Amino acid sequence: MMATDPVTPKVTPIEAIRRVSMPANHAADDAGYWADQMAAVSARRDVECFMHIYDHYAPRLQRYLLGLNVPAAQAEELVQESLLRLWRRSAQFDAARASLATWLFRIARNLYIDSVRGEPHWLPIQDGLEQLDLECTDSTTSSTEAFTDQAGLSRAIDELPAPQARLIRMSYYEAKSHSEIAHELSMPLGSVKSNLRRAFAKLQAGLRPSR
Amino acid sequence: MNPHHHLDASTVIAYSAGALPAAFAAVVSAHLSICSACRQRWLDADRVGGHFLKQQEGAPLSSTARASMLARLSGEEPEGSAEVAVSTTHDPHALPKPLWPYFGETYQALRWRLIGPGVHHIRARDVTDSHLMLLRVAPGRSLPMHSHGGNELTMILQGAYDDSLGHFAPGDVADLDCDVEHQPVTSPGVPCICVAATDAPLRFSGWLARTLQPLFNL
Numbered sequence: 115m116m117a118t119d120p121v122t123p124k125v126t127p128i129e130a131i132r133r134v135s136m137p138a139n140h141a142a143d144d145a146g147y148w149a150d151q152m153a154a155v156s157a158r159r160d161v162e163c164f165m166h167i168y169d170h171y172a173p174r175l176q177r178y179l180l181g182l183n184v185p186a187a188q189a190e191e192l193v194q195e196s197l198l199r200l201w202r203r204s205a206q207f208d209a210a211r212a213s214l215a216t217w218l219f220r221i222a223r224n225l226y227i228d229s230v231r232g233e234p235h236w237l238p239i240q241d242g243l244e245q246l247d248l249e250c251t252d253s254t255t256s257s258t259e260a261f262t263d264q265a266g267l268s269r270a271i272d273e274l275p276a277p278q279a280r281l282i283r284m285s286y287y288e289a290k291s292h293s294e295i296a297h298e299l300s301m302p303l304g305s306v307k308s309n310l311r312r313a314f315a316k317l318q319a320g321l322r323p324s325r
Numbered sequence: 326m327n328p329h330h331h332l333d334a335s336t337v338i339a340y341s342a343g344a345l346p347a348a349f350a351a352v353v354s355a356h357l358s359i360c361s362a363c364r365q366r367w368l369d370a371d372r373v374g375g376h377f378l379k380q381q382e383g384a385p386l387s388s389t390a391r392a393s394m395l396a397r398l399s400g401e402e403p404e405g406s407a408e409v410a411v412s413t414t415h416d417p418h419a420l421p422k423p424l425w426p427y428f429g430e431t432y433q434a435l436r437w438r439l440i441g442p443g444v445h446h447i448r449a450r451d452v453t454d455s456h457l458m459l460l461r462v463a464p465g466r467s468l469p470m471h472s473h474g475g476n477e478l479t480m481i482l483q484g485a486y487d488d489s490l491g492h493f494a495p496g497d498v499a500d501l502d503c504d505v506e507h508q509p510v511t512s513p514g515v516p517c518i519c520v521a522a523t524d525a526p527l528r529f530s531g532w533l534a535r536t537l538q539p540l541f542n543l
Contacts, residue, residue, distance in 0.1 A: 159403070178377075193390075203404050213372070220375075291344045292339060292476070
């Protein structure tokens with residue numbers, strides 16, 4: 115294992131202070147902490163900050179892909195590729211639009227659809243749609259991640275009725291289609307959809323509690 | 326385009342979760358490319374995905390993964406910020422961009438096949454887990470009453486139609502599941518062109534059944 119890291123650049127005093135004042139467990143929940151790490155990666159190719167992101171998110175991405183039934187070796191290759199993408203495209207990260215977790219989820223999901231599901235058109239189409247997102251950052255500031263309430267979302271998920279929470283989790287953790295969920299739970303397709311609809315409305319309300 | 330009929334939230338979730346069959350994903354992408362309201366809901370759905378990613382307990386990677394990641398970094402050049410100019414003006418001759426890989430760029434270049442009185446279609450070939458097709462229906466025509474064994478997602482590209490669910494104009498999507506039986510009637514004037522995804526054979530109960538059934542039921 116890499117206990118000491120030969121590539122690590124010098125730690126500036128400001129970063130040192132921040133790290134001391136932010137114990138790892140606390141920092142991991144803080145979108146601002148990860149935005150700072152990304153800013154350092156983007157501005158000066160800071161390998162140490164990148165490896166903070168790697169150490170925290172690589173195992174989570176691995177768990178996510180294993181949950182989608184990707185074989186372990188292929189999942190690990192996708193994890194590495196996802197983080198390499200983050201390294202290459204760090205300048206495109208916009209903390210005001212999406213948290214690092216949301217951005218990484220998009221990257222890993224897209225690579226999964228491209229390489230595991232084998233849909234050759236997915237990546238270019240996604241890149242095109244994300245361009246549109248960049249153009250549309252005009253006046254919709256209230257909808258940016260900076261103004262969304264992560265705690266509110268967490269609360270909203272906790273408060274979902276058990277059947278709705280189960281459907282949401284099956285969707286995200288297992289990438290199950292509505293038909294597959296309906297079959298697996300012996301539930302009418304229409305009920306799967308209407309429950310997901312109700313759940314999503316609650317989650318959106320959680321993201322924007324002021325509305 | 327300023328659509329009045331949008332994607333169902335359950336469809337947005339499936340798209341975000343990577344759980345939508347390819348044909349449906351293509352229609353969703355096409356609608357997202359012209360509908361900022363649905364793009365916003367899509368981003369919200371991705372935030373839910375990001376939240377779950379963050380909340381998850383990690384799974385161990387192989388013992389060499391970290392070192393190999395570090396080794397790969399030095400060889401990678403940054404891509405810089407994306408500055409590709411994307412035209413926001415709507416070109417009436419062009420299909421929505423996400424449909425280009427399946428059908429080409431312009432309506433003019435489409436090679437329609439007649440499949441019934443006033444009805445033409447083109448199938449996307451490289452979709453295997455579901456059916457993706459363009460349909461062109463002559464103006465003022467009534468399609469046979471049909472319902473679906475599974476889901477159907479349709480986006481209007483040109484022209485318009487009416488059914489019991491309302492008036493559907495360019496940009497609108499009809500996001501239907503198996504409970505719905507409908508009979509679209511195209512508006513007078515120009516043909517109605519739409520892109521449709523289905524995951525199960527349509528069930529026709531009308532007179533066109535013999536013509537259309539073999540088409541959908543492959």
